Amino acid sequence: MATLAVSRAPLAGFSFENCRRNVLLEGEAGKLGCSLPAARKTGTTICGIVFKDGVVLGADTRATEGMVVADKNCSKIHYISPNIYCCGAGTAADTEMTTQIISSNLELHALSTGRLPRVATANRMLKQMLFRYQGYIGAALVLGGVDCNGPHLYSIYPHGSTDKLPYVTMGSGSLAAMAVFEDRYKPDMEEEDAKRLVRDAIAAGIFNDLGSGSNIDLTVITKGNVDYIRPHDEANKKGVSLNEPEGCRLTGDYKYKRGTTAVLSQSVTPLLLEVVNESVQTMDTS
Amino acid sequence: FNEKLYTVPQWLNEEVKTGTTIIAVEFNGGVVLGSDSRVSAGQSVVNRVMNKLSPLHDKIYCALSGSAADAQTIAEMVNYQLDVHSMEIGEDPQVRSAATLVRNISYKYKEELSAHLIVAGWDRRGGGQVFATLKGLLTRQPFAVGGSGSSYVYGFVDAEYRKGMSKEESQQFVVNSKLDRWTDKHVDKVVVPPCLIKERNTVVTKIT
Numbered sequence: 001m002a003t004l005a006v007s008r009a010p011l012a013g014f015s016f017e018n019c020r021r022n023v024l025l026e027g028e029a030g031k032l033g034c035s036l037p038a039a040r041k042t043g044t045t046i047c048g049i050v051f052k053d054g055v056v057l058g059a060d061t062r063a064t065e066g067m068v069v070a071d072k073n074c075s076k077i078h079y080i081s082p083n084i085y086c087c088g089a090g091t092a093a094d095t096e097m098t099t100q101i102i103s104s105n106l107e108l109h110a111l112s113t114g115r116l117p118r119v120a121t122a123n124r125m126l127k128q129m130l131f132r133y134q135g136y137i138g139a140a141l142v143l144g145g146v147d148c149n150g151p152h153l154y155s156i157y158p159h160g161s162t163d164k165l166p167y168v169t170m171g172s173g174s175l176a177a178m179a180v181f182e183d184r185y186k187p188d189m190e191e192e193d194a195k196r197l198v199r200d201a202i203a204a205g206i207f208n209d210l211g212s213g214s215n216i217d218l219t220v221i222t223k224g225n226v227d228y229i230r231p232h233d234e235a236n237k238k239g240v241s242l243n244e245p246e247g248c249r250l251t252g253d254y255k256y257k258r259g260t261t262a263v264l265s266q267s268v269t270p271l272l273l274e275v276v277n278e279s280v281q282t283m284d285t286s
Numbered sequence: 287f288n289e290k291l292y293t294v295p296q297w298l299n300e301e302v303k304t305g306t307t308i309i310a311v312e313f314n315g316g317v318v319l320g321s322d323s324r325v326s327a328g329q330s331v332v333n334r335v336m337n338k339l340s341p342l343h344d345k346i347y348c349a350l351s352g353s354a355a356d357a358q359t360i361a362e363m364v365n366y367q368l369d370v371h372s373m374e375i376g377e378d379p380q381v382r383s384a385a386t387l388v389r390n391i392s393y394k395y396k397e398e399l400s401a402h403l404i405v406a407g408w409d410r411r412g413g414g415q416v417f418a419t420l421k422g423l424l425t426r427q428p429f430a431v432g433g434s435g436s437s438y439v440y441g442f443v444d445a446e447y448r449k450g451m452s453k454e455e456s457q458q459f460v461v462n463s464k465l466d467r468w469t470d471k472h473v474d475k476v477v478v479p480p481c482l483i484k485e486r487n488t489v490v491t492k493i494t
Contacts, residue, residue: 131359134398155332157302161354163325163333175330 043211045173046076046087047201048142049185050166051194054151054222055144058198059087060173060206061231062213069213075230077219081106081117082226084145085219086126089171090158091138098139102126119145119152123162131160140170146223173205173212180204191220199233206236302327306433308338308349309443309463310406310416313456317406317414320460321349322435343368346384346407351433356401364388381407385417385424393422404430431463439463 046059063071078086078099084106088095102125110117123143130137141156155168167185169177180201189197195218205212215231308321325333338350340361346368350357364387371387372379385405392399406416418430429447431439442463451459 127355127358131355135355157327157332157355159302159353159355161302161325161358163336165333165335 043209044076044089044171045169045177045202045205045209045212046089046142046171047169047174047177047181047198047205048087048144048153048155048167049181049189049194049198050144050151050153051189051191053191054146054220055153056191056194056198057085057087057142057144057219057221058202058232059217060202060212061215061217062206062211063092064211072214073231075217077217077228077230079103080122080143080145081110083116083147083221084119084122084143085221085226085228086122086144087142087170089140089142089174094137094139095141098126098129098137099141102129116147118147118149119143119154123154123156123164126156127160127162130156130158135159142168142170144221146221151221169201169205171205171212173202173209176204176208177201191222195220195232203233302332302354306338306351307435307439307463308351308404308432309429309436309439309460310349310404311429311447311451311456311459312406312414312416313451313453315414315453316408317416318453318456318460319347319349319404319406320463321433325354341365342384342388342405343372343379343407345378345409346381346405348384348388348406349404349432350401351403352401353399356399357403360388360391360399360401360403363391378409380409380411381405381415381417382412382426385419389419389422389424392419396422402432404432406430 043062043064044060046057048055048057057077059076061071061073061076062069063074074092076087076089076095078088078096080086080099080103086099088099102122105125106117106122109121122145126141126143130139135158138158139156140158143154143156145152152164153166153168154162154164155170156162166187167181169175169181178201180197184197184200198218199216202212202216206214206216214236216233218227218229218232220227220229302325306322306324308319310317310319319339321338323334323336323338324331325336336354339347340350340358342348342361342365348361348364350361364384367387368379368384371383384407388403388405392401392403402420404416404418406414408414416427416430418425418427418432420432428449429443431443443459446459446462448455
């Protein structure tokens, strides 16, 4: 018997068929009282700054899944090319895959031109891809790097618009970080000042925004050199601080020393037990 | 613990719009374009120094308003198409050609896009010209205003515009329309952003 199944070549472009299914599922799940799994977002503070010799990019390291911290130390500064790095905020999978795709395409492009890739090229590739998906790819990026024309910094929004600026912040903690930048940014800063400013901006996001937390990662890109400093600053150390006069030492152990709680009285009662039966069974530890 | 407090702020999910006032004026020998420089996402300002006067060719510029992504993309596409077109005809393109290219995109995708570009420039045949391309129409006008703040400027431009202004008078006309004051609904809120004006010799002047 001949089957009437004809295989169709997959259509180009993005298929929205699953969106209809998802809407139906959401309705059904609501009736049953359960909820669909939340996408893991990075609820982030990321920022970048142009200083005298290059750019400094900074990011926090918390990834959240709804109300829970999914990853306490995730890396939000992604490699694009030897001289270009990109921080990503928004949906974690979207930023990860988008930067990997563009990194791969840019490497092929650089091999084809025979030159070090330019930041403007990466910016064009990213914005054209994000615009094609009309904002459904939830990736908000801070792209920075140094090329033959000097240091450049771009902010790229999920719908595909970009801004070329001397300092940018993105993510849920961006307002806190931008406040620090607007107060203390000066053009042509030295590297140490720029690193301190970015560190303070991310710290402002970490302490004042619920979606950002843990450590501060920095990346310093100059002509011919990249410092990927992870972590630059452990703003939130995990552990219990011991009650010691010399500074605040943290230990991961939650046991307290004997004598922390004063002993008022002590009474020892021996329990007399009869041994009824004793058998030894060897364990097979081969 | 109040869950509502934690939810990601709404402006993070909002599309980035330009909340704008843009204006373009013809004079004998060229055009003057002006714009404010604020880009907003919801209630938050994401860029206070954006240049909304985007070059399509050496002597043809367009002023962007509406959705930032849509407007930037249209301007970059038309920039590319004009480059090819001018190479094919072997000379500088007409302002009408640039405006037609913008109009074609705006009309074909009028349901999907939400951006309004005012095209203005100078060419040998027609001198200074200003074209409006809202929603896919193409009309040449002595001056054009656009963007969400343009409503506040209509009264001023209607009263103050005169035919046959000189270059200096046109520049003064644009400056006096106080574009920086009428962005979106926040009329008097924030610091004055710089205002950029371009003329026939494409000298970029920043007016604070």
